Amino acid sequence: MSVDFVFYLAINTLVVIAVSPLFVSLIKKVKAWTQGRQGPSVFQTYFTLAKLLKKEVIYSPNSSRIMRVTPLVTMAAILVAALFVPLVFVPEPVGGIGNIILFLYLLALARFFMALAGLDAGSAFGGMGSSREMSISAIIEPTTIIVFAALAFVFKTLNIFEMFTLNVSTGASSPSIQILIGISLFIIIIVETSRIPVDNPETHLELTMIHEGMILEQSGRNLALMELSAAVKMTVLMALLINLIVPFGLMTTLTLAGLLIALVVFVVKGSILAGIIGLFESSMAKKRFFQLPSLFAMAFFFSTLIIIIAVFS
Amino acid sequence: MIVELFSLALIVLLAGTIFPLLAASSDRRVVRTISFSCIIIASLLLAALALQVLLSGGREFFTLYQPFPTISLSFAIDRLAAFFLLIIAVVSACVALYFTEYIEHMNGQSRRNLLCGCTSLFILAMVLVVASANTLSFFLFWELMAASSFFLVMYEYSQPDTRKAGIFYFITTQLSSLFILLGIIVLFIITGSFTIEHLTAASAPLVTIAFLALFVGFSIKAGIIPFHKWLPYAHPASPSPISALMSAVMLKIAVYGLVRFLLDVFTPDLWWGVLILAAGTASAVLGIIYALKEHDVKGMLAFSSIENIGIIFTGIGLSVIFTALGLPDLATLSLLGALFHSLNHAMFKSLLFLTAGSVVSATHTRDIEHMGGLARRMPVTSALFFVGAVAIAALPPLNGFASELLIFISFFTSSFTVVEPLLKVLLFICLALFALTSALSAACFVKAFGSIFLALPRSPESAAAREVPRAMLIGPGILAVACILLGVCALQIFAFVGFAVPLPDMVLVSLLLGGMAVLTYAVLYFTASREVRVSETWGCGTLSQQASAEYSGHGFSEPLDIIFSSIYRTKTTNERVFYDQKNCIFKEGKGEIRLLKVFEEYLYRPIALQSLKVAGRVSRFQNGCLDTYLLYVFITVIAMILFLGWFA
Numbered sequence: 001m002s003v004d005f006v007f008y009l010a011i012n013t014l015v016v017i018a019v020s021p022l023f024v025s026l027i028k029k030v031k032a033w034t035q036g037r038q039g040p041s042v043f044q045t046y047f048t049l050a051k052l053l054k055k056e057v058i059y060s061p062n063s064s065r066i067m068r069v070t071p072l073v074t075m076a077a078i079l080v081a082a083l084f085v086p087l088v089f090v091p092e093p094v095g096g097i098g099n100i101i102l103f104l105y106l107l108a109l110a111r112f113f114m115a116l117a118g119l120d121a122g123s124a125f126g127g128m129g130s131s132r133e134m135s136i137s138a139i140i141e142p143t144t145i146i147v148f149a150a151l152a153f154v155f156k157t158l159n160i161f162e163m164f165t166l167n168v169s170t171g172a173s174s175p176s177i178q179i180l181i182g183i184s185l186f187i188i189i190i191v192e193t194s195r196i197p198v199d200n201p202e203t204h205l206e207l208t209m210i211h212e213g214m215i216l217e218q219s220g221r222n223l224a225l226m227e228l229s230a231a232v233k234m235t236v237l238m239a240l241l242i243n244l245i246v247p248f249g250l251m252t253t254l255t256l257a258g259l260l261i262a263l264v265v266f267v268v269k270g271s272i273l274a275g276i277i278g279l280f281e282s283s284m285a286k287k288r289f290f291q292l293p294s295l296f297a298m299a300f301f302f303s304t305l306i307i308i309i310a311v312f313s
Numbered sequence: 314m315i316v317e318l319f320s321l322a323l324i325v326l327l328a329g330t331i332f333p334l335l336a337a338s339s340d341r342r343v344v345r346t347i348s349f350s351c352i353i354i355a356s357l358l359l360a361a362l363a364l365q366v367l368l369s370g371g372r373e374f375f376t377l378y379q380p381f382p383t384i385s386l387s388f389a390i391d392r393l394a395a396f397f398l399l400i401i402a403v404v405s406a407c408v409a410l411y412f413t414e415y416i417e418h419m420n421g422q423s424r425r426n427l428l429c430g431c432t433s434l435f436i437l438a439m440v441l442v443v444a445s446a447n448t449l450s451f452f453l454f455w456e457l458m459a460a461s462s463f464f465l466v467m468y469e470y471s472q473p474d475t476r477k478a479g480i481f482y483f484i485t486t487q488l489s490s491l492f493i494l495l496g497i498i499v500l501f502i503i504t505g506s507f508t509i510e511h512l513t514a515a516s517a518p519l520v521t522i523a524f525l526a527l528f529v530g531f532s533i534k535a536g537i538i539p540f541h542k543w544l545p546y547a548h549p550a551s552p553s554p555i556s557a558l559m560s561a562v563m564l565k566i567a568v569y570g571l572v573r574f575l576l577d578v579f580t581p582d583l584w585w586g587v588l589i590l591a592a593g594t595a596s597a598v599l600g601i602i603y604a605l606k607e608h609d610v611k612g613m614l615a616f617s618s619i620e621n622i623g624i625i626f627t628g629i630g631l632s633v634i635f636t637a638l639g640l641p642d643l644a645t646l647s648l649l650g651a652l653f654h655s656l657n658h659a660m661f662k663s664l665l666f667l668t669a670g671s672v673v674s675a676t677h678t679r680d681i682e683h684m685g686g687l688a689r690r691m692p693v694t695s696a697l698f699f700v701g702a703v704a705i706a707a708l709p710p711l712n713g714f715a716s717e718l719l720i721f722i723s724f725f726t727s728s729f730t731v732v733e734p735l736l737k738v739l740l741f742i743c744l745a746l747f748a749l750t751s752a753l754s755a756a757c758f759v760k761a762f763g764s765i766f767l768a769l770p771r772s773p774e775s776a777a778a779r780e781v782p783r784a785m786l787i788g789p790g791i792l793a794v795a796c797i798l799l800g801v802c803a804l805q806i807f808a809f810v811g812f813a814v815p816l817p818d819m820v821l822v823s824l825l826l827g828g829m830a831v832l833t834y835a836v837l838y839f840t841a842s843r844e845v846r847v848s849e850t851w852g853c854g855t856l857s858q859q860a861s862a863e864y865s866g867h868g869f870s871e872p873l874d875i876i877f878s879s880i881y882r883t884k885t886t887n888e889r890v891f892y893d894q895k896n897c898i899f900k901e902g903k904g905e906i907r908l909l910k911v912f913e914e915y916l917y918r919p920i921a922l923q924s925l926k927v928a929g930r931v932s933r934f935q936n937g938c939l940d941t942y943l944l945y946v947f948i949t950v951i952a953m954i955l956f957l958g959w960f961a
Binding site: 009013053054055056057058059060061062064065066072073075076077079080083094095096097099101102105106108109111112115116119120121122123124126127128130131132134135137138139141142143144145146148149152153156158216217219220221224225289290293300304307 | 685686688689692695703706707708709714718721722724725726728729741744745746747748749751752753755756759760762763764766767768769804815816817818821822825826827829830833834837840841842844845846847848849850851858860862863864868869870871872873875876
């Protein structure tokens with residue numbers, strides 16, 4: 001393992017933890033503006049996390065060890081998954097880190113634990129959230145894998161690091177493919193991070209909630225971990241989209257100046273994408289749960305279109 | 314050395330079969346323990362032998378019995394056979410360990426001795442099938458395997474369900490034998506010998522017939538949809554350790570048969586691969602969709618076996634396609650994926666069946682809706698089941714993920730090496746379905762683990778459940794460790810046996826996972842509040858939480874039920890009676906949702922009815938009258954003479 005890679009582990013983890021609450025707040029801010037409100041400060045998520053860390057943890061007497069380990073496992077799985085998507089600096093891949101399928105399944109690992117924790121306390125809300133989350137994740141899976149297969153097909157590699165390096169060195173692939181990859185990945189971000197029209201991250205209303213229902217029983221530092229891991233997951237997926245479509249600023253050799261520039265560029269690009277997500281959410285209504293498969297069918301259509309275009313062009 | 318070890322293992326297994334039968338009248342624990350010890354010893358011998366062959370890579374051939382020059386019972390152990398011997402050995406040893414205690418909690422007094430003997434015979438038969446060097450002994454021991462497993466399924470024959478399951482199993486398994494016999498006879502017609510060797514004499518239609526017959530035969534035994542129906546009947550009916558053996562090992566013997574004939578006898582065409590791939594993908598998707606709906610824990614595991622066999626067939630199908638396209642590297646990769654998944658499935662499925670057996674014996678029910686809350690009552694069993702669930706849901710870093718990743722990688726890599734567009738589209742469709750399968754299996758096992766082990770107990774039996782004795786934890790414990798090691802060290806294991814596979818280094822990933830968890834814990838330890846309180850959480854305004862208000866297993870899978878409703882083919886009927894004529898004031902009514910057993914009603918039943926009809930006609934020949942039979946003999950003799958006169 002090279003020194004570069006060790007640096008990469010530290011830089012990527014720190015950056016992703018530092019910037020992800022910002023993006024979450026930004027989306028909230030944009031949504032507030034479109035609704036004509038002032039909205040909370042862009043640093044509100046940091047304050048919320050700090051507040052949660054100070055609170056005590058309450059476990060239901062019915063809950064088992066699953067409830068106690070889930071926040072740690074979720075956070076660890078998502079942080080490792082975050083290592084698979086370089087945010088600002090792409091080193092040489094080591095030992096298969098960056099494998100796109102493993103990335104997907106690390107997210108699934110976190111989801112598995114979260115869904116079990118939702119069932120653990122025995123409350124009907126948690127169970128409902130788990131059930132819906134697992135259903136949605138199952139039916140979006142074919143789309144996700146086809147998008148990833150399309151990426152593998154376009155870049156002729158399975159490794160996200162190599163995709164990024166290729167993107168930086170040889171420039172982007174044809175614009176049509178890029179637009180389609182962008183649309184498909186955008187839909188995946190919306191679905192995977194529980195946003196409108198799939199889920200509403202704002203409410204605890206039983207009719208709408210999925211992700212929030214699942215973590216309803218969490219409290220204190222555990223809740224902080226769940227919130228932070230959700231934010232990190234969103235940032236990582238956003239980074240995947242950003243660095244595939246607009247790789248400008250991404251660094252392949254480690255220098256301090258380059259790192260600072262790349263960081264600033266990434267935060268700017270991420271903020272723009274967060275704004276787009278906020279606007280997209282504001283322009284949509286939450287879909288009925290059983291209408292979601294048709295939305296996913298559309299995503300599936302876009303992702304197969306990438307392949308068809310790439311195969312026959 | 315190999316031959317001696319093998320013979321010794323056979324003798325020990327034979328002793329394990331005969332001894333409890335001799336002592337059939339004495340209902341003593343020691344008899345059964347000796348029989349199971351025989352199985353364990355034989356398994357250790359077989360494992361040693363298998364590892365030796367796997368690492369040295371030789372091929373050992375020997376003949377046991379040769380009554381005629383062309384007909385012999387001979388055996389050959391090469392790496393493929395050794396690999397499957399290893400699967401048999403590991404699972405049998407763990408199952409036998411578990412069984413020694415489990416059998417003492419079963420009903421049936423001295424009849425249990427027969428169960429021991431049959432188990433040993435069953436394992437012996439499977440060992441011999443795998444080691445067979447010619448089609449004749451292959452078929453002979455295949456039949457022995459089928460017969461002994463039938464007795465095992467029928468153990469609780471006094472229950473009507475078991476009898477039905479047993480007969481169903483017997484008929485399907487004989488059907489499978491029939492097809493295999495057909496395949497073997499056609500092969501004999503082509504080559505004129507019973508040895509398993511590469512076909513040189515090409516006669517295309519016959520070869521195709523032989524392949525199709527063997528494929529159908531092995532598919533029936535492996536439980537490929539639409540021949541799968543025996544699994545969800547036979548598994549719930551038989552004792553849990555037997556289910557573990559049948560699901561984890563016997564299905565793999567069918568996989569072994571298919572792989573053996575594909576590699577050593579046939580030179581497959583492209584469409585064979587497409588056929589196997591399609592059958593595999595269909596079984597994988599439908600198997601897991603049916604598993605989601607099942608609330609009998611063993612029935613659910615049976616459907617999930619169908620899914621996993623589907624995954625294995627997907628790997629084999631890919632391998633055949635890539636071989637036909639001249640991509641040997643990819644073909645090896647996907648075949649390795651299929652074989653590795655066979656091993657992994659054997660590990661986690663026997664683990665799940667054994668722990669499910671513990672749960673069933675602790676709660677006296679197989680219905681997951683009547684379980685719940687067992688994680689606190691059976692902590693070790695729940696931890697073991699959890700390992701199995703994570704492995705089968707294909708989550709990193711356990712073994713189920715490692716083998717599915719191999720198949721995923723071959724799918725992904727095929728996208729830029731396979732040139733033909735049509736084939737490429739087919740591969741992409743199968744890839745999407747394959748991904749759907751593993752996501753659904755995660756949902757299925759969240760449901761299973763959640764309903765069985767989490768939240769509040771939903772029945773008094775479940776509330777009174779206690780942890781099982783230690784002997785019933787060691788066997789599954791070994792399997793759980795195997796699941797973890799096979800997953801974490803997958804890359805190193807492949808390197809050790811001499812295959813370079815493009816897997817990520819799961820040791821590194823596991824270390825990273827552990828490191829991140831420790832780091833998170835440390836950061837929290839120093840920055841966050843450490844106060845913990847155990848107290849009632851918000852339960853939507855109820856005073857105390859009721860088990861009846863929990864999300865049930867049915868409720869959990871309801872969204873997927875609705876999304877896949879076209880596959881489940883449920884029939885909804887409701888009748889309502891109203892007081893008034895405008896249908897406003899409701900008086901009474903009833904509603905019913907019934908799950909249609911599609912394959913049974915639209916495939917099995919028509920075939921069964923047709924064959925009954927034909928049998929009715931044929932039976933007219935058999936009128937019980939001696940004169941008529943003499944006439945038949947006479948006609949036959951005349952026909953023979955004429956035939957020989959003209960053709961010979």
